[in-house]
């Protein structure tokens with residue numbers, strides 16, 4: 001029989017499959033951009049005009065503070081206050097406490113999240129322990145401050161906002177720390 | 188890889204099959220042989236996956252931990268699902284595609300015979316790799332077939348084998364799909380226009396496109412898990428700034444079309460069988476084609492109905508809820524058309540028809556529980572309970588698996604040239620149909636009462652229904668041995684010779700061939716006329 005040639009069709013289909021493989025990976029950055037812009041991941045970012053010219057508003061919202069430690073990290077971590085009322089546009093400080101009850105230094109990394117997710121677009125942290133990795137020496141307890149304000153254009157229907165942190169063990173940093181500790185020991 | 192097809196078809200015009208065992212099976216490029224290989228392989232996987240289900244039901248027979256360790260129980264639920272989905276149901280449908288599509292469209296073979304051989308022979312390696320993880324120190328995968336991080340990332344080294352096995356299955360499915368599409372689009376006999384194709388061919392064409400679109404996405408998702416686990420990336424690792432919920436979005440972008448990959452060919456088979464035994468043409472052929480296409484399209488925009496509980500915004504919940512409910516419309520059209528085909532037909536109830544009717548009734552129950560789950564507000568209660576387990580087992584077991592059984596009984600005489608034992612076929616049907624309900628119906632109640640899925644132990648209030656369910660499970664499992672008995676008898680022992688037509692009401696090109704069909708069929712394209720094909724456009 002005279003078989004038709006399938007080359008062209010097959011090439012297109014292979015291309016489709018390869019394209020979809022790429023699309024699978026592309027979903028990762030695409031979702032991230034989408035979440036940043038919409039705040040849906042609870043970690044939205046919105047460009048702030050200059051922080052100095054903030055207008056204070058009379059409107060107040062309740063901020064709750066939540067603290068969680070991942071099971072891989074043997075620390076104690078909590079918020080100093082459970083909640084507070086803040087005025088929109090007012091720079092405020094919140095304090096968390098972290099303690100390492102073990103007998104070796106550990107590097108941790110806090111990841112934050114804002115609920116409702118929409119509010120994350122208006123929640124601006126100017127300074128946060130979550131921006132960098134944190135080292136706690138054996139038996140060290142440390143206060144960890146966050147400086148933040150809520151942008152005055154926060155939508156009306158949002159009355160309460162939860163700021164939540166989870167502390168994780170920073171595996172790669174711990175490996176490095178351990179190696180340097182050994183080096184200093186042997187000197 | 189595409190050019191070989193001609194040279195192969197040339198060598199053997201006569202009907203002799205390669206004589207050596209290896210030549211016949213290992214090197215074969217014949218669509219009928221490869222179809223048989225797929226079917227036998229999937230039957231084997233059906234029993235391996237089934238014995239894992241027996242372990243699960245035995246452990247759940249009574250409250251408390253009696254037979255297995257919880258860790259092993261988790262490996263059983265995970266492996267059971269992976270084996271059944273990727274090893275039993277999907278390869279079985281590819282087996283049917285191989286056997287039937289060329290014969291149904293009047294083609295001499297699949298378009299790409301050598302690639303066909305490859306697509307099959309990858310599978311035994313993939314599943315050997317997957318199963319071997321059970322014997323490794325870190326054990327098999329235990330985070331559920333959905334492989335959600337962070338749990339799936341907390342397993343041991345054997346995880347790499349799981350990922351590579353999934354890659355291989357994916358490659359196999361994609362090659363199989365390319366073959367199906369090339370065969371259907373390029374190899375139809377003259378006169379076999381697209382809208383004259385049997386519905387089984389249509390459903391497979393659409394399934395093949397779904398497979399090519401989503402299997403690579405799964406491959407990407409598991410690759411990201413692999414690098415998160417072994418190479419320190421943080422795609423889904425929250426500690427490094429990744430997002431575990433994003434995995435769920437990517438997984439279900441694959442996962443929901445995947446469930447339709449398992450059911451669309453079933454729709455096709457049932458649409459072949461019901462007209463035959465109702466002695467009437469299929470009601471609403473064109474509507475069936477469009478319904479299938481719209482189900483396939485919609486399946487891409489409903490994925491987050493598996494994730495109603497992750498904390499989506501209200502608009503998201505609403506969108507995915509309505510889109511999911513929309514899928515019930517084309518599905519309802521199908522059920523309506525099957526029932527209308529039977530309406531006032533002169534029906535007989537041979538085994539394939541029994542399984543097909545069982546499919547229509549029981550699949551519909553699964554569709555309805557799906558609708559309940561589609562309601563976001565209700566799903567917050569039902570999610571991750573046995574209600575979900577009941578839902579998807581209704582659509583998959585008396586759904587896909589019954590359709591596979593129906594198709595096997597329907598075409599077995601054509602494949603082997605012998606009639607199977609109608610008596611034992613009917614016994615197989617009735618025992619299966621009754622026990623499958625004893626097995627899965629109580630799980631609805633367990634779920635509504637709050638029993639979580641994937642847990643080896645449970646509170647005593649769930650004891651009675653679990654025991655009933657387990658008893659149903661053992662009967663269902665044992666009754667599948669009847670199926671094997673019927674097949675073995677039909678192939679080796681049956682002396683009742685099948686005619687070419689086999690079923691007096693059967694229409695379609697495959698029935699114009701002898702039973703069994705010649706090793707190479709339709710080397711010269713058949714003449715298509717309205718008396719030989721199943722679906723003639725009604726408006727003339």
Ligand code: HEM
Nearest residue numbers: 446450492493515554557558560561570571575579582583
């Ligand atoms: C009317 C059509 C259907 C609707 C509305 C529907 C709806 C749903 C919903 C909302 C869920 C998520 C439940 C939860 O996790 O809380 C679900 C789960 C599931 N459905 Fe369906 N479904 C339908 C048809 C099907 C079909 C035809 C199949 C397969 C043949 C299927 C297989 C599954 C599976 C396997 C799961 C569970 C996945 C898992 O979590 O492991 N469904 N369905």
Ligand SMILES: [Cu+2]
Nearest residue numbers: 443446492493
């Ligand atoms: Cu779904």
